[in-house]
Amino acid sequence: MKPDVYSIKSKLVVFAVISTLLPTIGLGLLSFKQNEALINDSVTRELRVLIDNINRQLNKWSEENMLAIRALSTSNTVIEGLTVLQQPGTDNELTDTKQISSNMVDYLYSVQEKLDEILELTVFDHAGKIIASSSNTPEVHKVPEKWTHALLTSGVIAIPPVWNNHFATATVSITFPVLSYDNQRIGAIAATLDIGTFKSKLMEIKKLAAGEITMLDHKGNVLLSSAPNVDHQTTLSSQQWELMQMDEESVTYEGLAYPQAIGLTYLSEAIPAVILVEQNYYSSIQAAWIKLRDRFIEFVGMLVVIITGVALYMGHSIVTPLKRLIGAARSIVEGNLDIQLPIRHKDEVGQLTDMFNHMTNSLRSQRTEILAANQAMQQQNQLLQKLSITDGLTGLYNRNKLNVILAEQLARLKRHHRLFCLLMIDIDHFKNINDELGHIVGDKILMMVATVLLKSIRTIDYAARYGGDEFMIVLTETDLHAASIIAERIRAEVKATCLTLEAHPLPITLSIGITQSHQTDTTASDLIARADAALYEAKRLGRDQVYCVDDAA
Numbered sequence: 001m002k003p004d005v006y007s008i009k010s011k012l013v014v015f016a017v018i019s020t021l022l023p024t025i026g027l028g029l030l031s032f033k034q035n036e037a038l039i040n041d042s043v044t045r046e047l048r049v050l051i052d053n054i055n056r057q058l059n060k061w062s063e064e065n066m067l068a069i070r071a072l073s074t075s076n077t078v079i080e081g082l083t084v085l086q087q088p089g090t091d092n093e094l095t096d097t098k099q100i101s102s103n104m105v106d107y108l109y110s111v112q113e114k115l116d117e118i119l120e121l122t123v124f125d126h127a128g129k130i131i132a133s134s135s136n137t138p139e140v141h142k143v144p145e146k147w148t149h150a151l152l153t154s155g156v157i158a159i160p161p162v163w164n165n166h167f168a169t170a171t172v173s174i175t176f177p178v179l180s181y182d183n184q185r186i187g188a189i190a191a192t193l194d195i196g197t198f199k200s201k202l203m204e205i206k207k208l209a210a211g212e213i214t215m216l217d218h219k220g221n222v223l224l225s226s227a228p229n230v231d232h233q234t235t236l237s238s239q240q241w242e243l244m245q246m247d248e249e250s251v252t253y254e255g256l257a258y259p260q261a262i263g264l265t266y267l268s269e270a271i272p273a274v275i276l277v278e279q280n281y282y283s284s285i286q287a288a289w290i291k292l293r294d295r296f297i298e299f300v301g302m303l304v305v306i307i308t309g310v311a312l313y314m315g316h317s318i319v320t321p322l323k324r325l326i327g328a329a330r331s332i333v334e335g336n337l338d339i340q341l342p343i344r345h346k347d348e349v350g351q352l353t354d355m356f357n358h359m360t361n362s363l364r365s366q367r368t369e370i371l372a373a374n375q376a377m378q379q380q381n382q383l384l385q386k387l388s389i390t391d392g393l394t395g396l397y398n399r400n401k402l403n404v405i406l407a408e409q410l411a412r413l414k415r416h417h418r419l420f421c422l423l424m425i426d427i428d429h430f431k432n433i434n435d436e437l438g439h440i441v442g443d444k445i446l447m448m449v450a451t452v453l454l455k456s457i458r459t460i461d462y463a464a465r466y467g468g469d470e471f472m473i474v475l476t477e478t479d480l481h482a483a484s485i486i487a488e489r490i491r492a493e494v495k496a497t498c499l500t501l502e503a504h505p506l507p508i509t510l511s512i513g514i515t516q517s518h519q520t521d522t523t524a525s526d527l528i529a530r531a532d533a534a535l536y537e538a539k540r541l542g543r544d545q546v547y548c549v550d551d552a553a
């Protein structure tokens with residue numbers, strides 16, 4: 001029974017948990033789907049912030065360098081040197097030419113030393129011929145044939161960003177025209193800039209928003225990167241190269257800096273390079289997912305705890321009264337009907353408890369009736385039993401019982417050799433008493449004799465009415481001598497207790513025959529026959545006397 005009761009509780013808990021978990025998990029999955037887009041958007045926004053920062057810094061870096069070179073292009077040393085060198089006739093004055101070039105080289109050196117970003121400065125004449133350079137092996141720059149007005153002020157990128165093996169860094173070359181004092185183009189000045197100097201800026205920007213920044217040329221060669229594992233020798237896979245073309249749209253792919261990255265590319269306007277920003281997919285997208293998942297698990301866990309608590313409480317409120325009912329039913333099975341259960345709620349269990357109490361009350365009253373009937377029946381049975389072995393008039397044992405007693409005594413005699421004596425007693429001339437004084441007087445005499453008999457024997461002896469005016473006495477463990485003494489005492493007692501009628505005493509005498517049990521006796525009849533014979537002898541010898549059959553030997 002017990003497990004069944006507990007199973008109500010567990011079934012309730014299982015039902016509550018399932019009915020909570022299923023819709024919650026369904027809704028959770030739906031919200032995960034919606035959050036996926038939100039998380040991607042959030043990462044893309046962070047990447048865009050990075051790009052904005054880079055763009056700003058790169059523009060600044062570019063503008064500062066442009067300004068420095070433009071200032072150089074308007075310096076007196078450069079303008080005057082180029083003007084002098086291009087005047088007719090000066091070609092022949094070799095010493096002066098060399099001196100001017102030497103001065104210009106010195107000037108270029110001094111400027112280059114002041115500016116970290118500048119790796120090389122070269123001055124060209126209007127025909128593109130190198131006049132002076134800070135490098136012994138200057139790069140040859142392609143100067144545009146016709147300078148537009150915009151180029152005159154902003155310069156031109158003569159060599160786009162590339163990895164420069166000579167300087168072992170990424171470089172970009174910018175050329176500015178040199179104008180004479182009367183605004184004639186007399187040459188150009190080219191500066192090779194070290195893009196590597198921008199790395200410190202990249203590292204600063206990287207601190208603002210998590211992610212790695214890589215600058216690439218148009219062929220996908222790495223120029224500069226904030227990532228320690230990415231350098232100019234890093235080559236792009238075809239997939240990475242394809243993704244690089246997707247301007248301003250974030251994609252998840254096998255990254256440069258991370259095994260799995262979410263990245264965004266941007267074509268810089270300051271210098272013609274591709275800026276690639278990446279975030280670690282696992283630490284950005286996946287971390288957000290894990291955070292979301294942990295919150296979801298926390299929420300579901302809390303929900304399950306609350307629901308389980310409520311289900312347990314509900315189960316408890318059902319199971320507790322049921323257990324009380326089961327306990328009460330068990331007590332009834334064990335016979336205890338003094339049970340009254342309290343009705344705490346008016347719900348179904350309360351109704352059941354009320355009916356149970358009614359049922360117990362009904363059983364209790366039925367049991368009381370049954371017990372009373374049973375007791376009455378027992379008394380009747382005892383009475384019947386007594387009647388079945390008792391003589392109705394005298395209250396002594398009847399003939400049937402006498403037979404049983406004799407059979408038992410014979411059995412004892414056989415087993416334990418316990419001798420006993422049987423006395424057969426008859427009232428003398430009882431017929432005459434009946435005839436003369438009536439049966440009522442006769443009955444009184446029978447009762448008086450019975451009283452004397454009962455008084456005269458021990459508790460271990462038996463007195464019975466054999467029939468009519470005949471009585472029998474069984475004296476257990478008694479020999480003939482003792483029996484004859486007892487018989488004599490009885491005879492004398494009865495005679496002394498004679499009835500007195502109308503002041504005339506009525507003498508009552510008894511004749512008593514005695515016999516002792518023999519080892520050879522097998523039935524009560526054997527004994528009775530001998531006692532009867534002894535009684536006959538007492539009668540024959542004149543009545544009012546005791547006669548013993550002494551044939552034991």
Ligand SMILES: Nc1nc2c(ncn2[C@@H]2O[C@H](COP(=O)(O)OP(=O)(O)OP(=O)(O)O)[C@@H](O)[C@H]2O)c(=O)[nH]1
Binds near residue numbers: 442443
């Ligand atoms: N009042 C009364 N008489 C009974 C009862 N049972 C038997 N009797 C009478 O008892 C008498 C027995 O007489 P018997 O034993 O035959 O003869 P008796 O007169 O006693 O003569 P002896 O035995 O030879 O001395 C009969 O008259 C019966 O009717 C009884 O219950 N009440």
